[in-house]
Amino acid sequence: xxxxxxxxxxxxSAGILFFIQSYYHxxxxxxxxxxxxxxxxxxxxxxxxxxLVAKDSASDLRKNLPAIxxxxxxxxxxxxxxxxxxxxxxxxxLKLFKDKYPNLHHSFIPDSARYISHxxxxxxxxxxxxxHEWLVFTEPNCRPSxxxxxxxxxxxxxxxxxxVLGYSNYEKTKGWFNRKITFDTLLNSMRYLGQAIxxxxxMGCGRNLAYRKSLYYQQKGFASHLNLQRGEDNLFIxxxxxxxxxxxxxxxxxxxxxxxxxxxxxxxxxxxxxxLTSRLYKGLSHYLMGFETCSRLLFLLMTFVCIVYGILxxxxxxxxxxxxxxxxxxxxxxxxxxxxxxxxxxxxFYSTLLLFDWMQPLWNFRFKLLQRVTRKEEFMRK
Numbered sequence: 001x002x003x004x005x006x007x008x009x010x011x012x013s014a015g016i017l018f019f020i021q022s023y024y025h026x027x028x029x030x031x032x033x034x035x036x037x038x039x040x041x042x043x044x045x046x047x048x049x050x051x052l053v054a055k056d057s058a059s060d061l062r063k064n065l066p067a068i069x070x071x072x073x074x075x076x077x078x079x080x081x082x083x084x085x086x087x088x089x090x091x092x093x094l095k096l097f098k099d100k101y102p103n104l105h106h107s108f109i110p111d112s113a114r115y116i117s118h119x120x121x122x123x124x125x126x127x128x129x130x131x132h133e134w135l136v137f138t139e140p141n142c143r144p145s146x147x148x149x150x151x152x153x154x155x156x157x158x159x160x161x162x163x164v165l166g167y168s169n170y171e172k173t174k175g176w177f178n179r180k181i182t183f184d185t186l187l188n189s190m191r192y193l194g195q196a197i198x199x200x201x202x203m204g205c206g207r208n209l210a211y212r213k214s215l216y217y218q219q220k221g222f223a224s225h226l227n228l229q230r231g232e233d234n235l236f237i238x239x240x241x242x243x244x245x246x247x248x249x250x251x252x253x254x255x256x257x258x259x260x261x262x263x264x265x266x267x268x269x270x271x272x273x274x275x276l277t278s279r280l281y282k283g284l285s286h287y288l289m290g291f292e293t294c295s296r297l298l299f300l301l302m303t304f305v306c307i308v309y310g311i312l313x314x315x316x317x318x319x320x321x322x323x324x325x326x327x328x329x330x331x332x333x334x335x336x337x338x339x340x341x342x343x344x345x346x347x348x349f350y351s352t353l354l355l356f357d358w359m360q361p362l363w364n365f366r367f368k369l370l371q372r373v374t375r376k377e378e379f380m381r382k
Contacts, residue, residue, distance in 0.1 A: 011321040014306055017299035018325045022332065024292045030336045031194040032167070036250040036343040045154050047075040048210075049130035050138065053109075053122030054090050055083035057140035060259060061093045064143040069101045073150040077103045079129055080140075081122035084108040105129065117229045120222045127216055136210045137233070141259040142168065145252070145345070152254035153210050162215045162245040163237060165196050166208030167344060168256040178260050179347065181267050183356045184363065186337075186346055191292075193250065195285050199243035202285035203278075206233030208256040215240055231277040238281045252345060271367045293361045299329065300358065333357070 050068055054061060061080070069078055078101070082090035094106040107129065109122050127135060134157055136150065144150075156164045169185045170178065192203045219240050225231040237246075261267050278286055303326040310319025334353060341348050349356065 007315055007318055010302070010306055010309060011318055011325075014299065014302040014322060014325050017295055017302055018329055020295045021292075021299055021329055024295075025329075025332050025336050028194045028198065029190045030340070031197040032190050032248075032250055033336070033340040033343045035193075035197050035248055036252070036340075041155065043155055043157060045074050045151065046134055046157055047077075047132045048073075048134040048136055048150065048154065049126075049132045050076060050078045050136045050150070051123060051126035051130065052078070052080045052138060052140055053083070053119055053126065054080055054088075054140045055118070056088045057082070058089040058093050060140040061090060061097075063259070064140060065093075065097060065104075067143045067147075068138070069097070069104060070147060071144065071150045072147045073154070076150060077105060077131060079126045080104070080106040081126045081129075082106065082108050083118050083122065084111045116226065117232070119230070120226070120232045123232055124221055127213060127221075130213060133213050134210060135213055135216070137206050138209075138256060139207050139258075142207045142256045143259070145255040145257055148253040149256065152251050153208075153249050156247040156249050157210075158247075160244060161247050162212050163201070163204070163241050163247070164210040165193060165201065165204050165237070165246065165248050166210070166254050166256060167193060167250050168205060168207040168258055169344065169346060170258045170260045172347060173260045177264055177267075179349075179352055180356070180359075180363075181260075182346060183349055183352070184360060186341065186344065187360060189344075190340060191289050193248050195289075196241070196246055196248050200283070200285050201241035201243070201246040202238055202281060202283055203234040204237030204241070207258060208254070209233060209237070211237075211240070215245075225277070225280065228277060230273045231280070234274075235277050235280060238283070250344075252343070255344065268367075271363075272370055275368045293364060296357070297361050300326075330354070 052068075065078075065080075080090075080094055082088070082094070091106075091108070094104070098104050098106070107125060109118050109125065123137070134154070136153055138144075153164055153166060167189055169189065170182050172178065172182065189205075192201075192205075195202055219236065222232055222236060224239060225235045228235070303322045306322025306325075307319050310316060310322060334350070337353060338348055338350075340346075
């Protein structure tokens with residue numbers, strides 16, 4: 001290949017990658033921001049059951065459970081299933097709350113339970129104990145941002161809806177690690193909620209999720225992935241959701257905040273489990289998200305090569321095209337992230353967006369590699 005062809009091919013390749021990235025940012029990622037501005041019509045408020053599974057969560061329950069029990073909603077029950085195999089004070093905390101909140105019910109997973117994930121067993125126990133058709137799921141380390149959380153989720157309970165996906169992210173605290181995990185969670189939410197808004201749901205998050213009890217029985221519970229420790233939310237939704245039965249709630253009042261982990265190990269364990277469950281997803285949506293990561297790295301690499309090559313060969317038009325494409329994408333990216341961050345009450349990520357743009361794909365690649373070398377038994381039911 002002569003230099004003339006290379007001079008054309010290099011910026012042309014960068015241009016193609018730019019248009020692919022434009023599709024993701026303008027066609028997919030901004031959907032969450034646009035959807036958050038829509039006002040849900042008030043519908044009936046059917047009775048519902050909120051289900052949590054707790055393990056080593058006494059302090060989290062003390063902090064967050066009142067915000068759930070004191071929701072402004074006409075009729076609901078809260079069911080907490082705690083893991084008796086832990087050395088925690090969950091039972092004592094729940095007994096104290098029970099005296100004040102008559103709609104709180106609790107039971108335990110016996111420490112003799114074997115051959116099934118305790119998380120899935122706890123959810124199954126909670127569903128069977130529930131008295132209502134609509135089920136809302138969250139976790140002990142999660143706190144609704146307002147007392148309208150249940151009303152906002154219920155505004156999507158239409159006759160044709162079986163699943164409602166909500167937004168959740170970590171509390172904002174000081175430090176590099178918190179910026180890292182809130183950015184990663186925001187980007188992943190823009191992906192899977194954006195796909196759901198566009199009619200292609202492929203996963204859900206059990207920190208802010210609702211579905212019908214009848215759907216659970218229709219799907220035979222978690223039978224399709226009972227051998228896995230996780231998957232009670234993302235795999236279940238992947239198998240059960242479609243464009244007609246799934247809606248997204250993204251209003252500011254419906255946001256659920258997650259207590260920021262004190263140790264990075266907790267977040268790492270969660271990220272490690274995702275590659276194992278995601279490989280079982282049906283449909284192409286998951287692969288489209290992986291393609292975004294690849295095209296992003298290729299685009300950044302290609303524009304860098306254009307700039308360096310243009311300088312070394314003094315072909316300034318190649319360098320100029322590389323700079324222009326990179327600048328246009330960065331402007332597009334920062335506008336979409338800024339609007340979404342404001343809508344979701346997140347950081348603006350002005351100073352760290354450039355860095356995280358490079359690093360986030362490398363995080364994912366690292367966790368995929370770690371998952372491959374981690375013993376399979378770590379992810380199996382227990």
